[in-house]
Amino acid sequence: AQSVTQLGSHVSVSEGALVLLRCNYSSSVPPYLFWYVQYPNQGLQLLLKYTSAATLVKGINGFEAEFKKSETSFHLTKPSAHMSDAAEYFCAVSGGDTGFQKLVFGTGTRLLVSP
């Protein structure tokens, strides 16, 4: 079965610093990969997705992620953190033996941004 591992349940950065949130997946076939963001007391909102086109995917709010098949990774980055980026971020995968209609989520990484 497919799985997603997000390294670090909490990541702290200073405002203006680089944001790097890590995601590794396991899949027997090329998957579809997603990053979602959840602000406090809200539902999940799509940041970006990889669907086998360009390996560098740009999303909303200045975030991007790079699909690296050799490393089975899909890390999320943003060059300069803003206070408004403080939220919980989830990586998810679909496709392969899970089927494309279901998403398997990682356990999430809470991003803390200090002034």
Add this chain to the structure above:
Amino acid sequence: NAGVTQTPKFQVLKTGQSMTLQCAQDMNHNSMYWYRQDPGMGLRLIYYSASEGTTDKGEVPNGYNVSRLNKREFSLRLESAAPSQTSVYFCASSPGTSGNEQFFGPGTRLTVL
């Protein structure tokens, strides 16, 4: 468009009580989903409906039932609530084809005493 709506937003139940969580989407999506979110565990799929008239179990279906009432609506029922079902419940929908993302509702926070 409202997207995905859920009712109620909050609910407190006593052990053994029953309730139904309602979900509706106005995007003409084929697939709908129910998840629960617990601290440190991400989102776990309870049930899903790939298309109108079908439902399937997800990762954690025990203690729940679902009904796909029509293409727009997908309800989740707790027949006899237990404290272990205290959680935040999210409904989502998707066009249902390869590579499509899921769109989430705002959630229902349920406490079972």
